[in-house]
Amino acid sequence: MTNSKYGDYRFLESVEFMFDRAVREMNLPQGLSNQIKACKSVFRIQFPVQIDGRIEVFTGWRATHSEHRLPAKGGIRYALNVNEQEVEALAALMTYKCAIVDVPFGGAKGGLIIDPQKYSSEQIEKITRRFALELAKRGFISPSRNVPAPDLGTGEREMAWIADVYRQLFSTDINHIATVTGKPVSQGGINGRIEAVGRGIQYILREFFRHPEEVKKSGLSGNIESKKIIVQGFGNVGYHTTKFLAKEDGGKIIAIIEKDGAVYNEQGLSIENVVEYFQTNQKLEGFPDATFIKDGRNALELECDILIPAATESQITSNNADRIKAPIVVEAANGPITYNADEILKEKGTVILPDVYVNAGGVTVSYFEWIKNLSHIRFGRLERRFDELKGEKIINLLESVLNVTIDDDMKKAFTDSSGAAELDLVRSGLDDTMRQAFQEIMEIMHRGEKLLDYRTAAYVLAIEKIACNYLEMGI
Ligand code: NAD
DSSP states (O other): OEEETEEEOOOOHHHHHHHHHHHSOOOHHHHHHHHHHHEEEEEEEEEEEEEEEEEEEEEEEEOOOSSSSSSOOOOOEEEOOOOHHHHHHHHHHHHHHHHHOOOEEEEEEEEEEEEEGGGGGHHHHHHHHHHHHHTTTSSSSSSHHHTOOTTTOHHHHHHHHHHHHHHTTTTOTTGGGGGGGSSSSTTTTTTTTTHHHHHHHHHHHHHHOHHHHHHTTTTTTTSSTTTTEEEOOOSHHHHHHHHHHHHOOOOOOEEEEETTEEEEEEEEOOHHHHHHHHHHSSTTTTOOSEESSSSGGGGGSSSSSSSESEEEEOBOOOTTGGGGOSSSEEESSOOOBBBHHHHHHHHHHHHEEEEEHHTHHHHHHHHHHHHHHTTSSSSSTTTHHHHHHHHHHHHHHHHHHHTTOOOHHHHHHHHHHHSOOHHHHHHHHHHHHHHHHHHHHHHHHHSSSSSSOHHHHHHHHHHHHHHHHHHHHHO
C-alpha cells in the first residue's frame, strides 16, 4: 500500500523496505531475518472517559515489536493521526535503535488518537490515567516487561501520571518507579532526560565533523560553526537541538518550521526569542525580525547546510525530495523521509544521518533513568564529595612537591569538576554512547567492497546484534 498523496510507501512499509535493503547486504538465514522484522504483538484498546458530562470513546495501541531483551521500550504518542501501522513502525525503529546504541531493551511503542490541545490539563490527566490503567492491568506497562516514555504530544506530566497509576495498581512492586521513563526529576526522573535527544544530536554532529573525509562527502568543511541550519518541529526535540547547536557550537538557525508556517531569517534567529513567542502565541506567525512563510513545508526546500526534520513522519517524500537543497539531513524525528525519498536523496548524494541512530539519545538516557530507578539512588550520590576531596588532595600534593601556589580559581575549577553531578554523568554517558555507535556504523559502512550509506549501515549493525542475540539465546 502507498501513501495516497504522493504515491510513496507508507511509514511501516518504508521501515520494512529499509530493513530488507540492509538484509540484502548481509548473509542471514531468511527465517531469522523474518523473525527480527516481524512485530510480535499489537494491542488495541478502546475506552470511555466522561468529558464535560459526555462520554467520549478513545482508541489507543501498544505495539511490542521485540522482546529478545526485556523490558520492551518505547514512547507513547498523542496525536490525531496515530494509527496501527504508525505505532508498529515506531516500535520497529525502537528495536533497531536500542541495538545500535547498546541499550539492552526490546522495542515497543504506544499511541492514542487525540488532539491534546483540545483538552484541559485535568481532562488529559483523566484520559491518560484511564489509558495507563487499561495497559498496565494487561501487562503492557511494567518495569520488567514494557516501559513507556514521552513522544510527540506527551512529556513529563503524562509520565508522572502513568507511574502513579502503576504504583497504585502494584504497590508491592518495589521497582514501581521504573515502570516509565521521562518522569519529572522529583518523581524519580533523571537530570538530562528532557534535553537528551537534542543533546545526542549535538554529540553526533560534533562526531561527524571530527571526520573530515565524511564531511567532504557532503561538500561541506569545517565544523558546526556558522553552518546554516533549518529545523522542522519546534517541540522538545527541535527546540533543544537548535538551542545547543546555536548556543554552544555557533550554528546559525535560519529557519524554524511549525504547523502554522515557518519563520526565516538569513542572518540567524534567536532561539530564545522564538521559543518565548511560540509558547505565548502557540504559533510562529507574527514573530518579528523574520519573514513568515505560510506553507511551512516549502521552507524544507530552502538553501541551507543542515536540515533537521524534528516533527513527524513522511515529510520528505518523492514529491519534494529532488528539491531538497540541504547537503546533510539529520533525521531527528522518526521516519521523516519515506523510502522513495530516501532513494532519491541518496542518488543526489545527500548525506542522511538516520533516525534509528540520530534520535537514540532519548532511549539512551531513559536507560540511565531505568537503572537509577532500579538501584534506588541518584548517580554520583556516593562518590561526588569523595572525588572532590581527592581533587583537593592532589592540588595540595602538587603545591607541596612543586613548591608553587596554585591560584584559587584554578583550584576551584579543578576540585569542582572532579566531583561529577548526575547531569555531568548522564551527558558523559550519552556522548560516549553516540560516539561509540558512530564508530561502529562507520566500520560497517567501509568494511565491504561496496560503500554503504549511513542508514543501511545502521540497520546492518542493529540486525547483526539482534541476530547474534537470538542465535546465542536460541530461538
Ligand atoms: P513534541 O510534541 O514536543 O514536538 C513536536 C513539534 O512538532 C510540535 O511543536 C508540533 O507542533 C510540531 N509539528 C507537528 N507536525 C508538524 C508539521 N507537519 N510541520 C511542522 N511542525 C510540526 O514532540 P517531540 O518529543 O519533540 O518529538 C518530535 C519527533 O522526535 C517525533 O518524531 C518523535 O517520535 C521523535 N522522538 C522524540 C523523542 C522524545 O524523547 N521526545 C525521542 C526520540 C524520538
